[in-house]
Amino acid sequence: MITGASRGIIGCDTCGLAQREAPEGPHMECARCGADMHIRKPDSITRTWALVIAAYVLIIPANLMPVMATGSLFGTEKDTIFGGVVYLWTSDSQVLAIILFCASIIIPFAKLFSLTFLLISVQLRSTWKPRMRAKLYRMVEAIGRWSMIDVYVATMLTALVQFGNLMSIRAGGGAIAFATVVVLTIFAAKSFDPRIIWDAAGLSNNNEMIAEELHV
Structure with a gap:
């Protein structure tokens, strides 16, 4: 299969312009927007692993610590x-419960597991269904920000519900940890270069140049 890398053509990550690489080396500036361009993102695997591992560490307190603390005359309740x-679910709001469960529990774990799978597969230079893995990456990148739903709710309630000593709502440590997990997974998806999926599948003729740039 003919690829852009095998023909010396690379795309700009900023504006999307496809152009030929500079003849003197693998690095160049985009002719349209001036952004730095690379045949493959430098240290993509290393940086993505670092972000994914940090997210794994923080997702534990994000789920165990309270994301919101409600104070009133009757005491403080942490959720x-x-x-x-x-x-x-017990308040007859099953639809909202399902939305919250999917957005705040299933999606973050699914993103981490998916990124881990992609990283392991490219490091093993797997040739298994590269098209499906590329689609999986695009899904991970697209749905990242929607995991912030409970952080948005906690932030809005903290700002709106403040009645002095009668009632107050404040964000808990879990909300900070969870927001950090979401940000880390977004950056991890951005740092991962999906083009190495095709390189690992043996669809590029620039393997030596790519391996040198990725430090694999």
Whole structure:
């Protein structure tokens, strides 16, 4: 299969313009927007692994620590993400419970597992269904920001519900950890270069140049 890398053509990550690489080396500037361009993102695997591991570490306190603390005359109640799902389900709000469960629990874990799978597969130079893995990456990149739904709710309630000593709502440590996990996974998806999926599948003639740039 003919690829852009095998013909010396690379695309700009900023504006999308496809152009030929500079004859003196693998690095060049985009002719249209001036952004730095590379045949493959430098240290893509290393940087993505670092972000994914950090997200794995933080996702534990994100689910165990309270994301929201509600204070009133009757005491203080702290809610975790799963506690909020249970509360919505038992309050006859099953649709909201399902949305919260999917956006705040299933999607973050699915993103981490998917990125881990992609990283392991390219490091093993797997040739298994590269098209499907490329589609998986695009899905991970597209749905990242929608995991912030419970952080948005906690932030809005913290700003709106402040009645002095009668009632107050503040964000808990779990919300900070969860927001950090979401940001880390977004950056991890951005740092991963999906083109190495096709390189690992043996569809590029620039293997030596790519391996040198990725430090694999």
